[in-house]
Amino acid sequence: MVSRYTPVAVGGVALLFAAVTACSPVEEESSPTASASSASTETCAPASLATLTAGKLTIGTDNPAYEPWFSDNKPANGKGYESAVAYAVADRLGYANADVQWTSVTFNNAIAPGPKKFDIDINQFSITDERKQAVDFSSPYYLVRQTVITTKGSKIAGAKSLADLKSAKLGAQVGTTSYQAVTDVIKPDQQPSVFNNNDDAKAALVNGTVDGIVVDLPTAFYMTAAELDDGVIVGQLPQVGVPEQFGIVLDKGSPLTGCVSKAVDQLRQDGTLAVLEKTWLADTAGAPELS
Amino acid sequence: MTYAPSTRQLERTAYRRRQAVRSVLLAALSTAVVGILLTVAITGAPGWERVKASFFDPEAAQEYLPEILFGLWLNIRLLVVCATLALTLGLVVAILRTLRGPVFFPVRALATGYTYTFRGLPLIIVIYLYAFGIPGLRLQGTPDVLVLGAAAIIVTYGAYLAEVFRAGIESVHPSQIAAARSLGLSYRQAMRHVVLPQAVRRVTPPLLNDTVALQKDVGLISLAGPIDAIRAAQIGVAQDANFTPYIVAGVLFVLLALPLIGVTDWVTLRAARRQNAG
Numbered sequence: 001m002v003s004r005y006t007p008v009a010v011g012g013v014a015l016l017f018a019a020v021t022a023c024s025p026v027e028e029e030s031s032p033t034a035s036a037s038s039a040s041t042e043t044c045a046p047a048s049l050a051t052l053t054a055g056k057l058t059i060g061t062d063n064p065a066y067e068p069w070f071s072d073n074k075p076a077n078g079k080g081y082e083s084a085v086a087y088a089v090a091d092r093l094g095y096a097n098a099d100v101q102w103t104s105v106t107f108n109n110a111i112a113p114g115p116k117k118f119d120i121d122i123n124q125f126s127i128t129d130e131r132k133q134a135v136d137f138s139s140p141y142y143l144v145r146q147t148v149i150t151t152k153g154s155k156i157a158g159a160k161s162l163a164d165l166k167s168a169k170l171g172a173q174v175g176t177t178s179y180q181a182v183t184d185v186i187k188p189d190q191q192p193s194v195f196n197n198n199d200d201a202k203a204a205l206v207n208g209t210v211d212g213i214v215v216d217l218p219t220a221f222y223m224t225a226a227e228l229d230d231g232v233i234v235g236q237l238p239q240v241g242v243p244e245q246f247g248i249v250l251d252k253g254s255p256l257t258g259c260v261s262k263a264v265d266q267l268r269q270d271g272t273l274a275v276l277e278k279t280w281l282a283d284t285a286g287a288p289e290l291s
Numbered sequence: 292m293t294y295a296p297s298t299r300q301l302e303r304t305a306y307r308r309r310q311a312v313r314s315v316l317l318a319a320l321s322t323a324v325v326g327i328l329l330t331v332a333i334t335g336a337p338g339w340e341r342v343k344a345s346f347f348d349p350e351a352a353q354e355y356l357p358e359i360l361f362g363l364w365l366n367i368r369l370l371v372v373c374a375t376l377a378l379t380l381g382l383v384v385a386i387l388r389t390l391r392g393p394v395f396f397p398v399r400a401l402a403t404g405y406t407y408t409f410r411g412l413p414l415i416i417v418i419y420l421y422a423f424g425i426p427g428l429r430l431q432g433t434p435d436v437l438v439l440g441a442a443a444i445i446v447t448y449g450a451y452l453a454e455v456f457r458a459g460i461e462s463v464h465p466s467q468i469a470a471a472r473s474l475g476l477s478y479r480q481a482m483r484h485v486v487l488p489q490a491v492r493r494v495t496p497p498l499l500n501d502t503v504a505l506q507k508d509v510g511l512i513s514l515a516g517p518i519d520a521i522r523a524a525q526i527g528v529a530q531d532a533n534f535t536p537y538i539v540a541g542v543l544f545v546l547l548a549l550p551l552i553g554v555t556d557w558v559t560l561r562a563a564r565r566q567n568a569g
Contacts, residue, residue: 171516175529193436193516194526200423204516207426209436 044259045094051119051256057095059086060105060118060249068221068285069124075102081280082122085141088272089120089248092263111135116251120260124218127247136257139264140245141273145236146181147220147287150212151205152230159234162186162290169193171201171210177241178214185237186214202227216244217287235290236282344533351535355527359540362523367547369441369509369519374502376445381452386482388453389460402453409450414508417443422515440515448505455497459490496562499555503548510544520544 052058061082064073071079078087078097090100103118110121113134120138127137148165150156156168165186171193172179182192193210195201201213202223215223217236224231248264250257267273282288296304333339387395387402409417421443422436433439463486471481491498513522520540527536 174522174525179526180530191518194513194518194522195516196514200514200516203423203427204436207423208429209423209426209516 044262046099049093049256049259052117053101056099056101057090057093058101058103058117058119059090060103060110060116060121061086061123062107062110063104065123066221067225068280076100079280081142081276082124084276084280085267085273086120086122088267088276089141089260089263092266093259110249113252116254119250119254119256121249123249124246125249127245131249135252136250136254137247138250138257139261139268140247141264141267142246142277143239144177144216144218144244144246146178146185146214146240147217147236148186148212148214148234148290149205149220149224149228150232150234151228152232154211154232156212156234157232159290160288162237165212165234165290168211169209171195171204171213172215173198173201177243178216180241181214181237185240198223217281220287221285233285233287235288237290346534346538348533348535351527351531351533352539354531355524355536356539358523358527359520359536359543362518362520363540363543363547365512365517365519366506366509366544369437369444369512370506370547373441373444373448373509374505377448377452377505378498378502380445380449382456384449384453385456385460388457391478406450406453406457409447410454412447414444414447414511415514417447418511418514436515437512437517440512440517444505444509444512448501448508451501452498455494455501456490458497459494460486462493463489492562496555496559499551499558503551503555506548506551507544 046055046057059075061070061075065075065080065083067080069080069082071077071083075083075086078084087097087100090097105116105118105121105123107123107125110116110118110123111125111131111134122141125131125137126144127140131137148156148159148170156165159165159168162185166189168188169190169192170182170186170188172182172195174194174196179192179194182188193201193204195204198213198215198219201210201215204210205213206228212234214237220233224233248260250260264273278289384402384405387398388406390399418440421439425439426433426436467485467489468478468481471485472478476484510519510521513519513525518526520543524536524540528534
């Protein structure tokens with residue numbers, strides 16, 4: 001005799017089968033890639049560039065503008081890494097320093113879609129695909145470096161080279177270029193500590209559980225200036241992994257994007273960017289290079 | 292005279308055998324049907340290739356297995372230490388909670404407060420407090436974060452195990468103590484020789500069950516910084532954007548738990564048999 005539950009069971013299995021098939025994921029549409037504008041045919045000179053004010057270049061940044069990217073909250077003084085880069089780009093495009101106008105734009109407004117009140121904006125914008133949907137980015141003018149930070153009195157506070165860090169107990173956030181920098185560049189003798197986030201790493205540093213932590217340079221500046229009572233930047237590590245890139249923001253589809261990118265590329269090739277980085281980040285801001 | 296089953300008995304036996312064969316065949320058939328349906332449904336689904344590449348990538352498994360195993364060694368050592376100490380702590384607290392007499396009220400209250408607090412506190416909070424909070428005090432002789440993390444696991448699981456032990460102790464009928472006392476045993480002797488052996492035997496299955504739970508939670512030590520199996524897997528996942536290392540670590544944890552689960556089932560079965568036989 002067939003159990004009276006059998007039809008129910010068979011029906012149930014069939015239903016399950018149908019459900020599994022129905023719930024199967026459908027291929028996702030790949031996101032449309034923004035077409036890159038080409039600068040090869042354009043002439044990049046103030047006379048031919050369609051800026052907001054003819055003959056002038058309007059550059060946006062946030063207010064307050066922080067060290068060491070700017071100095072004294074005065075973007076127009078040419079001091080600080082990003083201010084210096086902005087003037088170098090303007091110079092490359094053919095604008096005299098007097099033709100540069102600064103305007104204050106909040107970080108979020110600058111990358112929001114919509115018309116812009118600047119020609120270019122420089123404000124530590126990381127280049128991401130999401131942001132590319134709303135704005136244009138120039139070629140990167142800065143590749144984010146990994147940096148060792150510690151507290152005053154720590155045994156690595158005076159470290160001058162990678163070798164000085166060998167015996168240290170270091171920490172970093174899981175899955176970051178920072179952790180990669182510890183294992184691939186410093187290669188410490190002790191197993192590093194790995195934390196869920198930078199806040200946990202920072203807590204361990206404050207506790208003295210670790211001698212130093214590795215974070216990216218902008219975070220290092222923020223942590224040592226604002227978050228840690230006696231934070232010290234030990235130094236920047238050699239480039240590792242896929243670094244975060246800072247790009248200049250322009251309006252989506254801006255006619256200037258190609259020219260600005262070309263200017264940045266030239267500045268990188270002729271070594272200007274490297275010099276500015278050394279001047280304003282390594283020497284002035286006290287984040288020396290470790291090698 | 293030798294036993295010769297009657298015709299009726301032979302028929303009965305034959306019928307039972309036919310029924311048994313029929314059930315086995317039916318079970319085999321339905322299992323096969325369900326198995327085929329599941330295989331077709333899973334491997335035929337449009338996302339299957341991606342699932343295979345993302346969860347079951349042999350290359351990624353091979354690449355990160357050594358690091359995960361290295362991390363697992365930390366989990367195993369932690370498990371042994373934490374399980375032993377948590378069981379001891381649990382037993383002590385349970386005995387303190389069941390002490391009689393008004394003099395012991397503060398002890399009972401403290402023990403009760405402990406079990407209430409640490410059963411309610413999420414283990415993650417305890418680990419954060421111990422592994423980050425205590426070193427932050429910068430007291431002399433603060434132990435390593437590994438020790439602090441282990442202590443957090445021990446006090447949390449000690450509270451669960453204490454309640455299990457207490458349930459066992461209280462399940463022993465009062466007449467047992469009365470009988471022991473009337474034989475001239477002191478309260479301590481009665482506990483030691485009469486109550487505790489029975490109590491522990493009764494609660495062995497839930498104790499082992501809690502130990503299995505503890506075995507997984509030793510992985511939370513990674514919050515404090517040490518690289519255990521779970522963290523090693525997480526690092527692998529972050530490097531390759533492939534989830535196979537999690538699967539590898541998961542399988543290792545299940546394998547680690549299997550012996551303990553087997554023992555638990557066996558002990559439960561044996562206890563049930565003994566109880567029913569009596």
